[in-house]
Amino acid sequence: MKKLINDPANVVAETLAGFAAAHADLVTVHTDPDYVVRADAPVQGKVGLVSGGGSGHEPLHAGYVGMGMLDAAVPGAVFTSPTPDPILEATKAVDGGAGVLHIVKNYTGDVLNFETAAELADMEGITVKAVIVNDDVAVEDSTWTAGRRGVAGTVLVEKIAGAAAQRGDDLDGVVAVAEKVIAQVRSMGVALTACTVPHAGKPSFDLAEDEIEIGIGIHGEPGRHRIPMAPADSITDQLVDPILADLKPAAGSKVLLFVNGMGGTPEAELYIVYAHARQRLEAAGLDVTRSLVGNYITSLEMQGCSVTVLLLDDELTDLWDAPVLTPAFRRGV
Amino acid sequence: MKKLINDPANVVAETLAGFAAAHADLVTVHTDPDYVVRADAPVQGKVGLVSGGGSGHEPLHAGYVGMGMLDAAVPGAVFTSPTPDPILEATKAVDGGAGVLHIVKNYTGDVLNFETAAELADMEGITVKAVIVNDDVAVEDSTWTAGRRGVAGTVLVEKIAGAAAQRGDDLDGVVAVAEKVIAQVRSMGVALTACTVPHAGKPSFDLAEDEIEIGIGIHGEPGRHRIPMAPADSITDQLVDPILADLKPAAGSKVLLFVNGMGGTPEAELYIVYAHARQRLEAAGLDVTRSLVGNYITSLEMQGCSVTVLLLDDELTDLWDAPVLTPAFRRGV
Amino acid sequence: MSDTLSTAWALAWIRGAQAVLAENRAELNDLDRAIGDGDHGENMDRGFKAVAAKLEAGAEDVQGVLKLVASTLMSTVGGAAGPLYGTAFLRAAKATTGDVDSDGVVALIAGSLEGIVARGKATTGEKTMVDAWTPALGAAQAAVGTGAGPIAVLRAAADAAAAGAEATIPLQATKGRASYLGERSIGHKDPGATSTALILACAADAAEAL
């Protein structure tokens, strides 16, 4: 394992120290417990947005703290959900009197820890609602499973719900927008290589030199099945097909197409995937009116990508286009 | 070699196709010969800025085409300088009557091809000046060598010279600003792993599991020397020390600190390097007033990073802060 | 050998668990690596190290120890295991009073299991720690039925938990991270069930060593 780290036990703390120094104009970083808030938090009268989860997915979530997106991010240990304490502290720090929304990716650990924090916040008189992002079509959704995972769609939920809160929607309004995005967004990922969690010191799974893992999650967990290495267009088809099968978008629908890098894939390759995914969506009669290509929710240095499709309407498009000013995402300001 | 590509011979063309579709609002992509221009090029009366070089460093250069930065980017084959034709065509396409500046990274191939293109443009009546970026302190600069390479400092030259052109400076003025940045910027890089050029199919150099390459360039060429893997702080020292030794900044100087990822390194690690580099600069009495952390000039999927320090004055700070709207870099718009 | 287990037992149990989880850190990570995200050993080790550091402050009774474990795990483990084990120890504390006799051992295990199910909503056969706690409870109840003392009841529970953990191997996971693997989760031992078996074995070891 070769990484630019000092002690594996201090990776999150040292990352946050650098992040705090580099972005002091936009965010404030609290330590012990660890959480990141907008420099101007709490914004009075505005719904506060808190998200979080295991670290290792940077720039998610801390990179999205700022005007028009999250009010706070709570980073856990690498790939491990944070505990309730920092979630509670972050929730208190961003409550501007209009209530707080927890944006939670659907993993047992995240759900349980956010649930506990919400109970504790409630006991302190803060109204908390939660939405659970579960956009990953690689996982079967049934009452007999833990349900679909939350992956790249989370970035879109954070941006769009953040814009709704910024324009002044009340807590129920922001929840409704977030739920609309969640209902209309689907993702599917692929890994070409595994990643190595610093404290583990070895790759999270073993993948042969000519194999790739289709349906990968973002926590270094294996995906749904393995196939031999294939051309980008064929891999892209295997990401787009299940999304279209699940989302069943009507021809003529406007969509946002998001190709996300897992951290170790050159940007050029993401554009190759984007080009073919876009062709596929257009061939299905869809109108790609918004796009996002880059490393927005990663799995450390994993090579691979995910494709995300969000059905847009005028409201979601406006909220997507709304100004946002965060360390990792800036538009219109 | 596992890559999200189809045919290695088509990597650049397919990347450009995706890039064109994703960013049609900001840029226009020409093919055969390949170059990328601002959607509104040529901007009448404004100095046109053209940069380019081998592909594989994305988002450099095409990602920086747009308001306040480059007018055109010319991507060659992966890690191979473009030929004079597309440079000439790009130069013609962005000439708004105020002349064109070529921003060239100091590599024999880039210099020779841009030189030829400039001669050809001159024959067509376009005034072209060129600046050569050579910020890499890993390479000895003497009349007996090809001189220092141009690396991450290029991003800062493009941003700051771009802002000067945008505010209306004439060609000599933009050249002067660019030369000032070049005189005051120094970089040094490290590779933890090599990268694989698609058409080569194997890593550009061999590095043992416990070795790293100090003084790496951005073309997959080996660096200056190899050392055993070390903690991030020690590696960072080995990047910062030669920069300070070369730049000799006066105590109290204001500086921009830029930690750049080589493409395959998790963002979290870049912040760990940033934190220690910043400490080192502050210990040297410097005032870090601006920062940039992320993948801005990469070497495909190489793991590693570079540290860049730019001495700031009020003018450079204002130009750094000026609005910019490009696919990969957006501030203040 | 006495008929009740006291604070000294509870302290010895948790100290023993800390040592055993530290020893088995890599093995638990490996189990989690196969069907999860490879951090279960790390999580448990971090949590019990934090517990051990706080135990020095001392606790008045068995319930005090269990509550300290509960709140510390909750605030240091994270992931799925943190809230699950945290709730388990909290309910174990609530389900007992003072020193623990044979019925107390049963109540302690029953409380833990209830807490885990209340939080995680898993039932048996879903390849989770529930598949270790459930047979542990059954074995403890059966041992009490034969008139066994608390030490023997604990040993029976621990052995059943270990067997239960082994028995997760052929199961397909339908809860937790391993469920994402579908059929590929078959053939691997569940890490949470394994850590449960280790923790209960420490409880029995500590009781026998008193």
Add this chain to the structure above:
Amino acid sequence: MSDTLSTAWALAWIRGAQAVLAENRAELNDLDRAIGDGDHGENMDRGFKAVAAKLEAGAEDVQGVLKLVASTLMSTVGGAAGPLYGTAFLRAAKATTGDVDSDGVVALIAGSLEGIVARGKATTGEKTMVDAWTPALGAAQAAVGTGAGPIAVLRAAADAAAAGAEATIPLQATKGRASYLGERSIGHKDPGATSTALILACAADAAEAL
């Protein structure tokens, strides 16, 4: 065997060079991988493939062939080698007229070398293609002095270029990408000098096969 080399020779030369560079693509890449960026074989192969495709259109004289090679290499090779070889072939064309006799061969090689030096500003001993072209020119001049015909002059030049390329191995690079390696460039053969030797050998082969 004739006393001059005609358009047919020039065409055969360049077609042969295309084949030989394609065959040696991987080897040239490997040489460049050791002290550069691993693309020299790729660059030369791409350039000469483009040249071969255009040769079909035909050319009137030796100079026409050389100019076609020059402009095509210039516009397809890129990197350092593109402008250097492009200028070399352009100057070779300018340095000769019509069919090429022994003196013409010398003029052709001298023109090439001058072009390369004008563009790249390298001198001998810097571990570049100059270290193949320079001995080639010396050997050609010496052969002319002994009254050799153009074919023998070409063969002498080609052999000297090959020896010159070998002799780059112990040199430390001070020009081009390999110079960044400093002392670590010692012990490797320069890729551009190697491709020069290959190309000149093809010129001699084509002449001998006429």
